[in-house]
Amino acid sequence: MVEKEGIDEGEAMKAYRAVREESNQDPEVAERDEVSSALVDWVDAMLQNLEKEIDDVDAKIGAGIMMAKLTPEEMAAAAMYLKDTLGKDGVQELISNLSKDGDGKILVEDIVRLGSRAEEVVSAEAGER
Incomplete structure (x- = not known):
């Protein structure tokens, strides 16, 4: 204001x-x-x-x-630590999949949802051991 x-x-x-x-x-x-x-x-x-x-x-x-939206560039900066585990192509694919909505923005809720699914997978794998 x-x-x-x-x-x-x-x-x-x-x-x-x-x-x-x-x-x-x-x-x-x-x-x-x-x-x-x-x-x-x-x-x-x-x-x-x-x-x-x-x-x-x-x-x-x-x-x-x-609205908690990020630009693809902001997401790329936040996801750099994934580069070692996913590789450059994996990170680019992840960003492309998250920025599907046409305005070029990434919803934070999509990232949170993705993180929740990853935690569920890790928990399930730990339970099987």
């Missing part, structure tokens, strides 16, 4: 209105204030749009993190 610094919006608007009321007595100043007010409104609308866009991007990034 965007953090704001300095005077809060309410205080700034109060100060602006106070100065505007003082200058309303002079027609030339009133005309400048009208232009100034239009500019303030335009800048305010632009800032609100930017803040909304930033919040949307922040939410999208946050949602991706909450």
Whole structure:
């Protein structure tokens, strides 16, 4: 989220209105204030749009993190220790099988499921001995 610094919006608007009321007595100043007010409104609308866009991007990034997805590259880095037991081709096959969903991402739940199956196999083999 965007953090704001300095005077809060309410205080700034109060100060602006106070100065505007003082200058309303002079027609030339009133005309400048009208232009100034239009500019303030335009800048305010632009800032609100930017803040909304930033919040949307922040939410999208946050949602991706909450979905617990990894890129194939992240999975490859995490799976390097498997290289010795599976070999390079085995690791590539594993990554390819896990990133089948079309968006190129790997669900962490698929990795957990794979790990659970591996633990079950190891437990079953240990029980047979």
